[in-house]
Structure formats: C-alpha cells, structure tokens
Amino acid sequence: MLSVIIPSYNEEKCIKSAYNAIYSLLYENNIESEFIFVDDGSQDRTYEMIKELSEENNNVTGLHFSRNFGKESAISAGLSAINGDCAVVIDCDLQHPPEKIIEMYHLWEQGYEIVEGIKKARGREKKLHSIGAKIFYSAISRMAGFDMANSSDFKLLDRKVVEVLNRMPERGFFRAISYWVGYNKTTVEYDVKMRIDGESKWSTKGLVKYAISNISSYSTAPMQIVTALGSIMLIISAVLTVWTIIDKLVGRSIEGIPTVIIITIFIGSIIMISLGIIGYYIARIYEEIKGRPKYIISSFVKSNNNK
Ligand code: UDP
Ligand code: MG
Secondary structure: OEEEEEEEOOOOOOHHHHHHHHHHHHHHOOOOEEEEEEEOOOOOOHHHHHHHHHHHOOOEEEEEEOOOOOHHHHHHHHHHOOOOOEEEEOOOOOOOOOHHHHHHHHHHHOOOOEEEEEEEEOOOOOHHHHHHHHHHHHHHHHHHOOOOOOEEEEEEEEHHHHHHHHHOOOOOOHHHHHHHOOOOEEEEEEEOOOOOOOOOOOOHHHHHHHHHHHHHHHOOHHHHHHHHHHHHHHHHHHHHHHHHHHHHHHOOOOOOHHHHHHHHHHHHHHHHHHHHHHHHHHHHHHHHHHOOOOOOEEEEEEOOOOO
16 A cells, blocks of 8 residues: 655645545556645644545545644654555645656565655746755755755655654654665656645745755764864964064064954954854754654544445
8 A cells, every 4th residue: 555645734725636636546556545644734724624535535644733843744744654565755736746656656566665756847936946946955965975956855665664764763854864764766757847726835034944954964064164164264373473473573563453353353253153053053952852742743534444
C-alpha cells in the first residue's frame, strides 16, 4: 500500500480536488492507497473539508495541528502516521504532477528506496522567489556538500527510510535529510505546474528565515567563516602595527587618526557579525535542547475501513 502525505495549510479549495485527482489515478493503476492530510493549523475550512472527505471515503486520515507549525512539521507528522509500505509527500495545490507518483511507484517496485522529484522548470513564481531560491540552493549546496538545486519535497520513500526519519529527533529539513540518510536512490524529473487554487503560503520574509535556519542546520560553515575573518583581521592589524611603529620612528605619527577610526569600526562590525552568527547557533542548540515536540496534534479523523 502507498501512503500519500499531503501537508495542507489554508487549502480549503484544494483538498477535495487533490484527493480526487490523485486517488482516481492510483485507482486506475491498481495501486492501493491511503491518504494522510495534515492540516497545519489552517484558519479556513481545510479541516472540515478533510473530515468530510474521510466520511465519504474509506482511506482518508486527517491530522489537525493546534496551530501553524510549518510544512516541515506537517511532513514529520504525516510520516509518523503511515501504514503503507512506501509513502509519497505531495503538495496540496497539485504543483507536483500526480502522474509522476505512478512513475515513482514503479521505480520503488524495482527496488529503489528513495525516489526524488527533481524540478525541471520552476513554474511561474514571483521573480524574487526564484532568484531567492537560486541563491539559497547554491549556498546550501556548497556549504552542506550536496547538490540541492531543483530538489523538492516531492519524494517517494520506502517504509524503512520513513522509519529512520521518524527516529530522528532533530527539526530537520526534509529535502536534505533524505540525502543524508543514504539508501538506494533515483530521481524523476517533473515540471512545476500552476497552483490549482489559492495562493502560495510563502512570504518573502518567511523564505529568508527558512533559508537561514536550513543553512545553519546543515552546516557550521558560517562559524568557520568567522574564524577565517578573524585571522585575516589579525594579519592586517599586524601589518598596520609595523607600519605605525615605522611611522612613529620616522616621526610622522600625528596623521593616522582616520586609520584608527576605520580600523575600530571595521573590527567592531566584524565582532558584532560574528557574535550574531554564534548567537544564532546557540539559539538553535537551545531550540533543540528544549526538546519540545515538533508539532501538536489537537484532533484527528480516520475513515471507517468497513465502508
Ligand atoms: N504548507 C504547510 N504549512 C505551511 C505552509 C505551506 O503545510 O506553513 C503546505 C501547503 O498547504 C502546500 C505545500 O505546503 O500543500 C506547499 O505550499 P505552497 O504551495 O504555499 O508553497 P510553494 O508551492 O509556493 O512553494
Ligand atoms: Mg505550491
């Protein structure tokens, strides 16, 4: 059985059409399925739609979060609730083409444990988003040491892999964590479609925050940059010291005040940036060490299987 995990945040208009589109396709291809909708604390009627769906059908589970915890948490919750032999994570807005699930499923049957969806074209997104995504992925690819460009959350995972992910306590980054675990992988390319309804839930500010938190969860390079900057500053100041002493000996020392000011400001700013970066990592350690749950499920519904 295939478990279809659909994180949904304010998607009242998309729930039923997503279910119908995906279910009919799986049914035609004789793939037994269950659907897990994770309502990430929506303010609209998303959860009511999921409830209706689970009454009308016999393979729908709905989890409702007590507030918005973010897509990553919604994916985690979905992964912990599967009963299938493999699971696919797909967006509710059908920007990930459902036909590809069939292709992924067949690859899984051939023995692949992770089938990654790779974006061929990035649909029509806001200009800033696509530039942002480009910078983000080239930075994180370089720092974290694997190619992240064009990867997405659209993936099919074998149950074994899901169990490994479920055992990881850290607040992960779903697309990267599935690289980290290893396993036998392959990819499927897809074109990003237009949303079927509603609007993207990402604000530019949200995307920037997401980028920073994900770079810091996969890489300590920013902290190493601090060390490197510090060393460069040390060398520069050594040179300047020698220079100042020579000036003093030659009797030219009064001018130089501007240099002092420039250096003070420069060092001050580097120290402040460095403290900021270190502080950021400490904040992350603090977040993890508190060990709070990644999400809170305030209610859930499950179809009656004997329908
Ligand atoms: N989503 C979520 N929680 C959030 C934001 C988004 O579960 O806080 C879901 C959303 O319902 C959708 C998927 O994540 O199924 C992708 O979101 P969206 O389409 O807004 O992002 P984009 O496609 O623009 O990257
Ligand atoms: Mg979308």
